[in-house]
Amino acid sequence: MSAPPAEDLVRQWESEQARLRQQVVEEDTEDWQRSPDFSGLERVGGVDLSFIKGDDVNACAQLVILSYPDLEVLYEDSQMVTLTAPYIAGFLAFRETPFLLEALQRLQENQPTLLPQVVFVDGNGLFHYREFGLACHLGVLSGLPCVGVAKNLLQVQGVYKSEEHQSQIAALQRGGDSFPLTAASGKVLGKVWQRTDTQK
Known part of the structure; x- marks a missing residue:
């Protein structure tokens, strides 16, 4: 059976994003989130997929757990992976989330006491075309609070690299x-x- 054309795939992924978007929790649910000094927060995680230069298929999926507030490394997981889903703008999660979820699942199986209380994700969260970026996708599927940390401004929903934006920076x-x-x-x-x- 051949893969669906790009338009069909986009429609399928949009539908899946809309379904999962309904499960995003935007309010603080943990006591440490409401504490001014994050009292009770002990473990933070970070996830990323790093590509080999010049290769958009082979990458290293990484998960690191740090103690908080000391930021000592408690756990590291790095796996070389081969991505099979195509890159389509606005749908990065469908390429990367399966590998990041696998890393969290390995942690859950091997050292569940180190499961992070929050995960920082290299990518956007609500700041996305449909308010459902990689961080939201991973958060819904993992059941963990996730925060998107992006390096570049995604120009969406009326936010642009305008003169006003540049002056704010x-x-x-x-x-x-x-x-x-x-x-x-x-x-x-x-x-x-x-x-x-x-x-900056």
Whole structure:
């Protein structure tokens, strides 16, 4: 049986995103999330798929668990993987989530006491064409709170690299300074955050 044409695949993935989107929890549900100093947060995870230069099929799926607030490495998992799903803008999760889920499942099977209380994901969350990026997708399927951390601005939902946006970036002075990414609807979908005093 041959693979469906790209248009059919996009419709199928849009339908799946819409179905899973209904399960996204946007409110803080854990006590540590409501604490100003994150009291009770002990384990944070990070996931990423790193590609071999010049190769968009073979990659390394990585999961790291750190203690919090000391940020000591408690667990590492790296696996070389071969991606089979095509890259289509707005549907990155269908390429990457299966491998990131497998890494979390290996952790659950081998060292369940190290399961993270929150996972930082290299990709967007609500700040997405359909408010369901990679971080949301992984969060719904794993049942873990996930935060999307993107390096580049996705120009969607009325957010653009406008003069106003550039001036907001220029106004960031210190590590921790931020401003909201607000959709045309008025909903805040994310934040621009300055990492350090010298890096924006």
